[in-house]
Structure formats: C-alpha cells, structure tokens
Amino acid sequence: MSYNLLKGKRGIITGALDANSIAWKVAEKVHEEGGVFVLTNAPIAMRMGEIKVLAAKTGSEIIPADATSVDELTNLFTKSQEILGGKIDFVLHSIGMSVNIRKNIPYPELNYDFFQKGIDISALSLHKMLQVAMKMDAINEWGSVVALTYMASQRVLPFYTDMADIKAMLESIARNFGYYYGTKKKVRINTVSQSPTKTTAGNGIKGFGDFYDYTDAIAPLGNASAEDCANFCVALFSDLTRMVTMQNLFHDGGYSSTGVSTEVLNKLGAE
C-alpha cells in the first residue's frame, strides 16, 4: 500500500547491486511512495548490469561513483541535481566491503592495508558524501541521510572482524556530522542497525547462515527483512520523522534488547 510519503522528494540511493540488496528494496519502496532518485554504485559493480533493471523499473538514471573518490562524489551530487531538477531531499548510504572478511582473516590477525580499504569504503565514504554535499549546499533543509549499520559495532560478534570497528566509526560519523549539518542546514543524519539479511555482503560472511538462524530465534519479532528495512528507511526519509537525527536506530525485531529467548534455551535442552 502506498501513502505518497515521498511525493515531490528527490534522492540518491547507493549500493543496489542485485535484487537481494537492501538498497534495491529501498529504491522500490521509495518509488512506490512517489520519490524520485538517482541510483549509484561503484563502476566495478556496474559490470554485472543488474542495476539497469532497477533503473528501468523505477524510471531512474544511474551515475557510477566510487564512494571513496571525492571527485566522483562531487560529480554524483552535481549530476543528480541536474537530472532531478533541484536539491536533494534524501540519501541512502548502503555501502560496505571488507577484504579481511572476504579472505576470512580473524580479528587479531587483521591485514592493515585491507583494514584501511574497508574504512575508506565503508565509513569514510559517508563523511566524504556529507562533506561534498555540504560544500555544494546540495541537500534541502530537513533533508534526511540514512546509513546502514550493524550491531557488531557495539557488541562482539566474532565473525564480523574489522567491520565491527568500521561500523562503530560509521555510526560516530553520522552522529558528529549530524550535529554540524543539523546546526547549519537542519539536515538529519541517522544510522539504521539492521538484522542479518541474506544479501551478497551478508552471505559473504563465514557462518552467516547459522548466525541468521540464531538471531531469528532470539528476536521476539524474528529477523527484520530487507523489505521491512526499506519501509523504515522510507519513514526516515519522510517528513513524519522530522525531529529524528544523530541516532543509531535498531531495526532488528527486538534482538538488541533481548538477552536470551525461551526458544534458544529449549534448543540448549533447558528444563
């Protein structure tokens, strides 16, 4: 059901790699709710070409941009405003990559070149996007920026290795930039801490399937799906959440507030 919550709003959506991507679902929901947007991803991700399907479905244009490049981000914000016909109202940061995770390197043995690459792609990219947007005055007052994160930033989940530290940094950037952008232009910046979700990034983590089942059994509502995450992002982009900023918002079916569930205790053989 559509409520036209984003009618008249223009945005930039990063990170739609394929139909499983959280950003893909966000793009579909934003389209349903009347928002218009530009899709972007790293040039290397374009090779798969799947993003073109999403662009055709949502009537959107694609602007390739490596999120680590200030020049490419400047081009992204410049062209997006030209294409959409005005300043930007919402931005989705849905970008994550860790070579250490891909190569299965445990936390105490992290490779520092890979670590720095992960920081640049997955956390500093948010700062770079916001710095570019602020310098260009590219985001309208009461605009909303959402970045996706994961709760390993706050509690140890061993398989998440360097991304745990990187997500902590991402959440901190959202909070700190939220202060400056809020004071200057009333732009809102939040992170959404999403449940484990079966995407390319998620499935790339060793042991992800078992962990997915574990959190599903702990969370009173079960794991939140990518579609539910997309609905939450729409709410955060809309005017209904105008006074929400600098928050890390858990979207995880209650997992983060639950110690253990009866279901898990029963599986462990509790009486």
Ligand SMILES: NC(=O)c1ccc[n+]([C@@H]2O[C@H](COP(=O)([O-])OP(=O)(O)OC[C@H]3O[C@@H](n4cnc5c(N)ncnc54)[C@H](O)[C@@H]3O)[C@@H](O)[C@H]2O)c1
């Ligand atoms: N899947 C999960 O379990 C889960 C849970 C919580 C948070 N998240 C976060 O959600 C976000 C989206 O991930 P996803 O699960 O949809 O997986 P995904 O693999 O579909 O998306 C990750 C995206 O990052 C893009 N990317 C990588 N390097 C880039 C670069 N240099 N420049 C621009 N884009 C680049 C990829 O091309 C891809 O589209 C990530 O920040 C991820 O950490 C995922």
